[in-house]
Amino acid sequence: MYIQQIHHVAYRCKDAKETVEFYTSVLNMNFILAIAEDRVPSTKEPDPYMHIFLDAGMGNILAFFELPNSPDMDRDRNTPQWVQHIALQVKDTDALIQAKKELEEKGIEVIGPTNHEIIQSIYFFDPNGHRLELTTVTATAEMMNKLDAVKWDMLEEWSKTKRAPKQAAWLHSQEFTEQKDDRLEEEVST
Structure with missing residues (x-):
């Protein structure tokens, strides 16, 4: 078996339209597809749903299901809120800082940037309560x-x-952090 890539990752949403509007207007993703049925194709259960798909770039698709006949959405209370999240990559640190500024200008509370040494990240929540991470790789090959x-x-x-x-x-x-800071200063001065 050889997996070529993730086709899509799907999460539940409270409201399909609100979710599409958030991801298209806040994160500039394209809304690429909607599927709605009254029965679940795999299980044949009678459970109407709206399934939406968003382009997360480079062939990656982020999908959501709105399930109006199910109990209200909630999260696993035994899992800390920071654990389950969707991480999306941006070009570089400048793009990360710009994204933070844009999110905050739209009234979205942002945590970070957080330095994970091999990546830099910011964190915020979508309207469904899903934690999102925007990240950029800062690691060296070494x-x-x-x-x-x-x-x-x-x-x-x-x-x-x-x-x-x-x-x-x-x-x-x-010691590592100081060495990294010294290398960054050398790169900036050359």
Whole structure:
């Protein structure tokens, strides 16, 4: 089996029209398709729905279902609000800062930018309560190679201890941050 790409990721929404308007006007996504039926094709259940699809760029599709006959939408209360989110990539740090400014001008509360060392991100919520992340990659090839080299060891240690492994703790160490700041200053001055 070989997966070519994610075709779409689907979430529930409170109101299909409001959701399309948010994603088209706030995030500039194109509304590409709507499907509505009275029965679920896979299960044959009688459950009317509106299924909307938005272009998230480069062949990525973000989809939503409005389900008027189901109980009101809620989230898994046993999962912290920050865990389940949709992360969308922007070109660079300048685009991230500009996006934050545009979101705030539209009255949307934004957290960040947050420096994750290999990415920079901002966070906010859509009208359905889904947490969204806009992010840009800031990692070097060297950083990603170091992380790649320890991923299996980290996973194995986590599975045994359920404690955060320290193989990648360098990402948030003061020494690493200072070295990164020094490299950035050198790049800016040259």
